[in-house]
Amino acid sequence: MIAYLIRRILYAIPILIGVNLLTFALFFVINTPDDMARVQLGMKRVTPEAIEKWKEQRGYDKPLMFNTQAAGSDKLTDTIFFQKSASMFVFDFGYSDDGRSISREILTRMLPSLVIALPTFVLGLMFYVTFALLMTLFRGTALDVAGVTLCVLLMSISSLFYIIGGQFVVSKLWHWVPISGYAGGADSLRFILLPVLIGIVAGIGSSSRWYRTIFLEEVGRDYVRTARAKGLSELRVLFKHVLKNAMIPILTGVVAVIPLLFMGSLLTESFFGIPGLGSYTIDAIQAQDFGVVRAMVFLGSALYIVGLILTDISYTVVDPRVRLQ
Amino acid sequence: MNFKLVLLWTDAMIFLLLAVALAGAWLIRQRPHLLLPWQRLFRSRIGMVSLLVLSLFIVVGLLDSMHYRVALPDKNGNGQTVYAAEVLSVFDTLVGDLRSQNEKTYSAPMAVYLYAKESMETADGKILREYPRLKYGGAHLQDPQNEHTGDVLKRSLYGLFAGWLGGVLLALLVVSVAAARSRTTARQWVEARQHTPLNAVLASVILLAMLFGLTANLAGAYHVLGTDKVGQDVLYLSLKSIRTGLVIGTVTTLVMLPFALFLGIAAGYFRGWVDDVIQYIYTVLSSIPSVLLIAAAVLMMQVTIEKHGEWFSSSVERADLRLLFLCLILGVTSWTGLCRLLRGEALKLRELEYIQAAQSFGVSSMRILSRHILPNVMHIVLIAVVMDFSALVLAEAVLSYVGVGVDPSTNSFGTLINNARLEMGREPMVWWTLAAAFSFMLVLVLAANLFADAVRDAFDPRLNRTGDAK
């Protein structure tokens, strides 16, 4: 088990290097820092001096991979690759275009992201599983058909519609909660209510339907027939036998997502003006702040790998058959 | 009229895809066992009706993918024909005035007056702040106050009736031609198809024809779905958006499929270091949150495009290249899922006895991949492709909102929503653009989802064993 985990963590290193090289190539090889500067400063009438200044301010005035002019180890370290990419391995993300420390920004913005994402995740999971169980219990009946139809309909609606529609009805027509904004402390409840609700509703269609498929697959298995042959009631069969087995794919599936909750939701945070990582990302994309985008890419993939490892661990917790080798 | 054909990159891709689909259909018709799941699909009522709706969207998309530039009346100094800078499509020509009849700014659906008040000089020289009449919407009415409702009703009924008539005629035509080809009477032909979704399809044809008649008849005199900020007809914009949605939903697949297919089955079949390398590649790619990867790639592409302005002869081509590139990036981010699925399937298949039989003949690996593994994973590919379509259409809207979607000048549901979003705050509210974009998208995605379900039911061997066992 320990050996397995160490191996998984070691395996994460080449993956992160791969991610790093990929983003490096994407940002610095396809286009030169000069091109980036030109676009940032506006294409027209850009003086070479302005470009140089832009590059210098952001540390893009160094050679890409290898600095022939520097001495000693600086030959490797005093380069864009080392300064901008390699340093990310120690979570040193540098500064954004407006001169703030990206690392500090990430730390302060994680909390608001989590405040929205975590309740959405937990309540959503509970709701989807319950809904899927109900559909499974009434499988083959009109209720099941109606449930599935509802799911297909809900999953055909754009997530933008859920947000825009939700804001319009709940906030603008009914004035129940503020349209957008965020405050810390107890006051935050008013602000997070709507985004969480919308987040849950937007996921009903695809999640519930997916879980229903899993439940139905389990219901068809032989051990379920055995349980019925024992004389257990349908409810007991469903809750004691089927649920326990179906939770294995469901739980291990969602565990992968948990670390990514830190990243927040792009749309929700941006529409509701929540100062989390999602809106940070979206602002960076729209402002073409390459430093922040690169940092978020790295953070995202690091969290994804944590998710993969957690998934493996969760298997051993919920499934007695799995022993990690 | 002189014109010059313009083949945009995405047009080429769409027609390539169409050719592939037609070739596939021809191939399938030759092989009864390949036909079997399709026959199951054709027996699904929901599947057929949603396919009908989808095919309407596809027709619009295809018409909108045949581009040309019209010759200008004046020749240039050297006597050569000069073509207009504007790239038009066959669809633009067909809808005619819908494209060109622009108002000044917003107007509500079916409105006769503009949304915003303007200063107008009355006959006696006074300046009034009034809602002015629209230039085109309801322009034929003398007295809009009294005639408007009646005219709309009259036109609606007339349109519905004409549509119904057209639909019925079309249905009769289809049935009699089909009956003639199978040498039976129409009645026998229909009765022989009691257990097929024929009736549902014919009914949908008539309903859709009625809807078409209604819209067409009203659109001649009004802006059925209103106009947007610069006065463009929203119905026209929505219809133009369909092509973008289809391109994103299909071309992306076309781009990613070869990779996913080959790498997936190669990883599963060969295992060992091949598997390790391929797994490494897709773990790296899937570990980056897809929106961020797309954003990073699109940002970089923007820089490249701006640097090489000389590549493009028109803004349409430029926007088109961006669309194509978006498809490429979406393809890169979305192939990993299918690849993993195919790898798993190939791992299972390689242990099957018919593969071992082939190995014991010394059949080459490439041949085993192409003759034994590939045909037996195609159903998974098909299911994945139709399932992905709707997700991609939905993703386009989100990406455009984030600012890394299609070019702002490209008509798409995303740009429509994005432009209209800010108008929600106005009083009275400008709701129609949003409503139109969301409704069109809902119908498209819903039809695609329902069709995907029908395809899965027909093709998934786990769900349907009747055709396979014994």
Next chain:
Amino acid sequence: MKSGLLRINGLVTRLHNGARIVDDVSFDIAPGKTFALLGESGCGKSMTALSLMRLLPAGIAIEQGEISLNSKDILALPEREMREVRGGQIAMIFQEPGLSLNPVMTVGEQIAEVLALHQGIKNSAAEARAIGLLQQVGIPDAPQRLHEYPFQLSGGMKQRVMIAMALAGEPKLLIADEPTTALDVTIQAQVLQLLRDTQDKSGMAMLLITHDLGVVAQMAHHVAVMYAGQIIEQAPREKLFAQPLHPYTQKLFAALPDMHLKGQKLAAIPGNVPALGEAAQGCRFAPRCDQAWALCHEQAPEWTVKSDGQGVRCHLYNGRTETRGLRTEGMEQEVQNGATPHSVPSPQHSVLGSNYSVLQVKDLRVYFPIRKGILQRTVGHVKAVDGVALQIGAGRTLALVGESGCGKTTVGKALLQLLKPTAGSVNFSGAEMTGLNPQQLRILRGGMQMVFQDPYASLNPKMRVAEILQEGMDALSIGLNSTERQQRIDVLLDQVGLAQNAKWRYPHEFSGGQRQRIAIARALAVNPKLLICDEPTSALDVSVQAQILNLIKDLQNNLGLSYLFITHNLAVVEYIAHEVCVMYLGRIVERGLVEEVMRNAQHPYTRALLSAVPRIDGDRGEVIQLAGEMPSPAKPPQGCHFHPRCSQAMDICRAAYPEASNVNSTHVVHCHLHSGNK
């Protein structure tokens, strides 16, 4: 049968499309007795059992009939009371113990559930009772096993747990649906013994569902034979085995391979079992019956009970037997399957007794590495095949016998170089096959081919029969051009008894037996000298198995093929093989001519194996019960691999693996009991 415990009368169960999968089934079960429902796959026997549990899958429903348990109408019970019957009055065990237990609940929890439900026993009392039950079904270390999960138990143990779970509700009737089909013979013997003991002790009745006449002979008091949804014959066991009345029952007995039938053709039943609910006018067996006459095809026979109580559904016995003279009219048979019923003297022994060996294998080893730790270093090996030597003469059949997991299939794959042998030599007609590159190997490939176990997985569903047959010819460049290959395909189809029109059809249009014919034709396409047959008949029904065995023998006689016949079925071995190798845990423990090994087995394992096979003469003999199950090849026991299960184990058995000892020039055994003969 007046005091029936369970009484079923006129039971009809239908698919939602109206097809009757159980059609007018009636029988009684007396308390304490075992009633066997015998039939081939798809005949409706499991559906009958599920009907009386009222546990039919969705889309299948009971249409009419009466089922009463202790005179209580089960079909009229509300679902709530029915739940008390399930598990409490009637318990059921299933074919696949591995799938029938909940994988994420401990054994104890699963038993406790029944105790709480039907006995009202909970908590520590339940635990004590559960331990008692586990001990009762012969599970060692019961207190520990209670907290284990099903995956930690072997197949036989799981079936014991299933039985313990069934006993927990103290039912009056136990339904056992193919309880031993998924198990090896030695384990089957243990489980059957357990079922008999339990019945003796508790006095419960048993409904035994099986396709195996041997199991019926050992277990049943009363037998009903089912065919295509109907009971076609019903009698006390002794009567049925002494004098089967229905032609189908007679054929079932005749189709069993056996030593006595060596050199004769088996009485295969032509054609296939009809598909579920396939509507038929007349007798359902008529199309396959060689005694059918016109009436059989027109009118369904009534149930006839003879004066001695033996019931049968056949026109031969319904009093109008005088019409039998007309029966030749209806004898148009599908000659396609070539089932000429009785013996054709075979020339094999005279022609094929040559000493020339086609295949000579020495010290074949196939090891799979076990990797562990951070760097995945190899820490040990699973020795799936550990030093196997064998040789096969031209035109001879060598049977490789062993239980699942002994490595016999691995041997077959290693011979074909589908798996790379770790060590050893495979000499095929003078050429060494190991260590060749793919090009060199390809030249030799045509000589040796394989026929696989599962006819459903061995043919690519996306290829036509002609394409399947042509693949090997293309790969090995056999036949000069496509016309020649097409002609060869026609010849091949003819050889394996398939019609020419099969060429352009796809595998899914064929039944299991026909698919196996195609698989054989595919192997024959490249003119092999040796066919490796890996359990070619174990997925087939008895009647179809006989067809395939006949075909395999015919091909040997006509083409002079050699076979390596890998199987666990000793009856088939007796019938088809010339020599036998018995394999245990990666090694061959005994080899010799078939008569020597079958009649005069020397190794204790071979003896136990032979004694465990249920015989149809109902002779329960002394079954040599083997303790425990085969250990994992990753950790074979020290010394003789068999010693932990051997009743005759001595000190030396624990210390050293026995060398080969010759019983005579052809008969070799690896056992310390015989090391004096060396």
